[in-house]
Structure formats: structure tokens, C-alpha cells
Amino acid sequence: QVQLVESGGGLVQAGGSLRLSCTASGSIFNFNVMGWYCQAPGKERELVASIPGGSITNGYVESVKGRFTVSRDGAKNTVYLQMNSLKPEDTAVYYCNFVMWDGNREFEFWGQGTQVTVSS
Helix, strand or coil: CCEEECCCCCCEEECCEEEEEEEEEECCCEEEEEEEEECCCCCEEEEEEEEEEECCCCCCHHCCCCCEEEEEHHHHHHEEEECCCHHHHEEEEEEEEEEEECCEEEEEECCCEEEEEECC
16 A cells, blocks of 8 residues: 655745645555646546656656656655646646556555645
């Protein structure tokens, strides 16, 4: 079992910045990917950014490229999402996602979600 604890959401004006953090604890396999999803009211949850363990390679949804940066600290099992130049349309609940594999099975875990509100 893996537990995810998120922090860093809040209210910010358009053009501002926020940094989200998510720390994983528990029985963690080396082969894993950590990422962030967002869900706005009335919309489906969608992937924002992800980064595999032990890698600097990451992926972003088109709408946040150039504004958001995902990174991770392997020693702390922590993933960060630096969000700059925030827009009102970025308003959503942001969820940390952790997927790992043991060679045979996939395990997926979610954080509790943190609200990000961007005012115009």
C-alpha cells in the first residue's frame, strides 16, 4: 500500500504561481511513475504532467507547456508541480497520481486532491 500526501494548493491571482507537492510513503517499487491530474467542475479528470522514477523525462498536456514544470526528488519520493503564469482556466482540484509495477501487476494510487483557484 502507498499513501500520498499533497500540499500547496490555494487561491492566487491570474499570472501568479503556486507549487504543489506530493510525497509517497509505504511499499514503493522502483518501477513507477508519479504525476498530476486536474479536475474542473463538470469536467473529467485529465492528466496534467507526469514523470517516471529515476528519469528526468517528463510529459505535459499541451495547455500547460511552458508554464508548468513537474519534477521529483527520488530520495524523498516526492513529486512537485511548479505552476507559473496561472490562468483562471487552470482552476481545478489537482490530484497526485502514483503508478507502480512489480513486473506482473500494476498498482495505482491517488492523493486526496488539493484545490487550486485562479482569480481573474
